[in-house]
Amino acid sequence: MNFFSLFFPIIIYGLLFGLNYALISIGFTLVFGVSKILNLSYGALYMTTAYMIYFFAVMNNLPLIISILISIVITILIGLAIFYTILKFTVNPMIFMVTMLLFALLLQYIYSYLFGGQVGLIIPSLFPNVSIGLFGVSINLSLLASSLISLLLIFLVSFWIYKTSIGRRIRATAEDPEVSELLGINTKQIIIIVLSISILLVSIASILLVPTQEVTPTMWVDPFVIAFAVSIIGGLGKFEWAIPAAFIVSFAEVISQYLIPYNVSDIVAFIIVILFIVVFPNGLGGARIES
Amino acid sequence: MNLNYFRSRSFILSILIIIATVIISYAINSPYFTLTILIADIFIIMSIGWDFSSGTTNYINFGISFFFGIGALFTGFFFYSFNLSIPFLIIQAFFFGFISGFLITIATLRVRGVFFTLLSLLLPLIGTDFILAFWTVLKMPTIGYYGLPSLSNSLQVSLIYISLFLIIIIILIYTLYSTHIGLILRGIGDDEEAMLAQGINTFWYKVLIFSISMGIVGIAGSLYALSTTFAGIDTFGLEFLLFPMVIAIFGGKGKILGAVPAGYVIIILSQYLQLYVGQFTLILFAAFAIILFLLFPNGISRWFK
Numbered sequence: 264m265n266f267f268s269l270f271f272p273i274i275i276y277g278l279l280f281g282l283n284y285a286l287i288s289i290g291f292t293l294v295f296g297v298s299k300i301l302n303l304s305y306g307a308l309y310m311t312t313a314y315m316i317y318f319f320a321v322m323n324n325l326p327l328i329i330s331i332l333i334s335i336v337i338t339i340l341i342g343l344a345i346f347y348t349i350l351k352f353t354v355n356p357m358i359f360m361v362t363m364l365l366f367a368l369l370l371q372y373i374y375s376y377l378f379g380g381q382v383g384l385i386i387p388s389l390f391p392n393v394s395i396g397l398f399g400v401s402i403n404l405s406l407l408a409s410s411l412i413s414l415l416l417i418f419l420v421s422f423w424i425y426k427t428s429i430g431r432r433i434r435a436t437a438e439d440p441e442v443s444e445l446l447g448i449n450t451k452q453i454i455i456i457v458l459s460i461s462i463l464l465v466s467i468a469s470i471l472l473v474p475t476q477e478v479t480p481t482m483w484v485d486p487f488v489i490a491f492a493v494s495i496i497g498g499l500g501k502f503e504w505a506i507p508a509a510f511i512v513s514f515a516e517v518i519s520q521y522l523i524p525y526n527v528s529d530i531v532a533f534i535i536v537i538l539f540i541v542v543f544p545n546g547l548g549g550a551r552i553e554s
Numbered sequence: 555m556n557l558n559y560f561r562s563r564s565f566i567l568s569i570l571i572i573i574a575t576v577i578i579s580y581a582i583n584s585p586y587f588t589l590t591i592l593i594a595d596i597f598i599i600m601s602i603g604w605d606f607s608s609g610t611t612n613y614i615n616f617g618i619s620f621f622f623g624i625g626a627l628f629t630g631f632f633f634y635s636f637n638l639s640i641p642f643l644i645i646q647a648f649f650f651g652f653i654s655g656f657l658i659t660i661a662t663l664r665v666r667g668v669f670f671t672l673l674s675l676l677l678p679l680i681g682t683d684f685i686l687a688f689w690t691v692l693k694m695p696t697i698g699y700y701g702l703p704s705l706s707n708s709l710q711v712s713l714i715y716i717s718l719f720l721i722i723i724i725i726l727i728y729t730l731y732s733t734h735i736g737l738i739l740r741g742i743g744d745d746e747e748a749m750l751a752q753g754i755n756t757f758w759y760k761v762l763i764f765s766i767s768m769g770i771v772g773i774a775g776s777l778y779a780l781s782t783t784f785a786g787i788d789t790f791g792l793e794f795l796l797f798p799m800v801i802a803i804f805g806g807k808g809k810i811l812g813a814v815p816a817g818y819v820i821i822i823l824s825q826y827l828q829l830y831v832g833q834f835t836l837i838l839f840a841a842f843a844i845i846l847f848l849l850f851p852n853g854i855s856r857w858f859k
Binding site: 525 | 669671
């Protein structure tokens with residue numbers, strides 16, 4: 264194995280995974296930007312979409328597209344219900360966070376009880392399960408398609424945030440909610456919109472990525488860790504920095520997969536987060552990482 | 555040291571409750587009940603360890619199951635690799651819990667509040683991934699160590715040993731709590747800025763307390779492994795975070811001894827519920843924890859006063 268035989272696989276897989284990681288993470292960081300709340304049930308919502316698709320498309324044989332649409336709506340409703348149930352009782356960020364995590368665990372236990380926790384379930388994919396060759400590297404078509412859709416969605420969200428009137432209001436709310444409210448911006452409405460969009464994004468990520476994995480009650484941990492790692496590295500709430508941060512995580516994981524004999528790719532994201540907190544505590548975007 | 559703590563009603567009552575559970579378990583003579591009390595004792599040790607650092611300082615540590623897993627897995631590793639006897643297995647669990655707690659708190663205490671909590675949450679996840687990546691290097695027969703020595707062949711004798719451990723840990727924590735260290739800890743929880751303004755270097759106190767707490771949680775992990783004769787990757791599971799935290803909150807955050815009655819009530823309830831509703835217990839438990847956190851974030855002890 265030499266450097267050149269690894270060059271294309273590392274570049275191609277680093278880019279493809281990076282785009283998917285960016286899609287998973289931008290919703291998480293957007294919500295923090297406007298509400299200053301870390302949505303710890305984020306990974307559980309990713310899992311919810313997957314289980315809903317399994318329920319409608321596999322158990323009840325509904326057409327895949329219909330199943331996907333129903334699953335997205337249910338996931339958004341569950342996400343909003345969790346957020347507003349907690350908000351009704353507390354505004355303490357610590358209690359908010361702990362309860363969000365407890366809701367994630369509650370969903371894990373509910374799905375484990377309803378669908379079984381031992382065997383991974385398979386959900387249908389929108390794309391055929393075939394591989395294509397690119398620069399001598401074999402790539403699953405699902406992964407390639409999900410990466411391209413992620414790229415498109417990242418552009419759309421960027422356009423929405425930076426080039427539309429509502430995007431301007433979102434940025435204003437993220438910058439200073441009190442002043443935004445004084446200027447007539449309905450910040451509560453902005454938070455609902457951003458929260459719904461973030462859940463929509465994580466649902467789409469689930470639809471694109473889960474068919475290449477298995478649906479299990481603990482699957483929520485991985486997307487949560489990725490979103491958290493990318494948000495910390497990019498700087499919490501700094502949407503634009505989430506994208507380079509996603510590539511840092513993806514390239515580090517892919518390089519470790521090729522160069523380290525043990526399967527440490529999952530640990531790499533953690534190590535980068537800890538390194539960033541120790542060496543570069545404000546992240547790439549310069550967000551304050553202290554409360 | 556303020557000896558009044560040891561004359562307090564809550565201290566005497568807690569010791570009496572622990573002794574009473576052992577006597578009741580002998581009287582009932584049901585292996586399931588004895589096992590339930592034994593598990594409750596282990597969770598109470600964890601809760602007290604957690605509450606001593608997080609409950610008093612308000613630095614909420616979600617990494618408790620990481621240190622529990624460290625205690626359990628190192629017990630397995632040292633038994634398999636060096637055939638250490640049970641007392642040394644328990645001592646090493648405290649040592650490695652303490653050392654890992656020390657190193658991790660030094661790194662993570664750079665951040666406060668929700669970020670400290672989030673970082674601590676990553677620990678059990680790292681632990682799980684680490685074991686999955688290196689289980690062959692750690693000489694694990696499968697992803698875990700089977701056939702560990704048991705504290706005793708008799709479940710009831712094991713319960714006596716674990717109850718004794720619980721009493722010793724309560725006395726040790728109360729001793730620390732009654733010194734100026736305990737006072738500073740409570741001061742950090744009330745107003746850390748004020749403590750800093752008085753020239754107290756809170757950082758090293760926090761590191762010390764978190765290290766001791768995590769050492770205690772490590773002992774709980776070792777006792778769990780020696781009671782079940784198995785130390786597996788499941789010891790990093792979020793259930794081992796959820797139960798002790800809920801017990802501590804239910805008993806009253808920062809109250810230390812509230813965990814004793816709360817632990818018995820919650821574990822006995824959950825173990826017997828499991829007989830009737832099986833896995834649905836976990837759903838009920840998570841729902842109960844959510845209600846508890848939303849309605850009584852500081853515990854229910856003050857409602858009984």
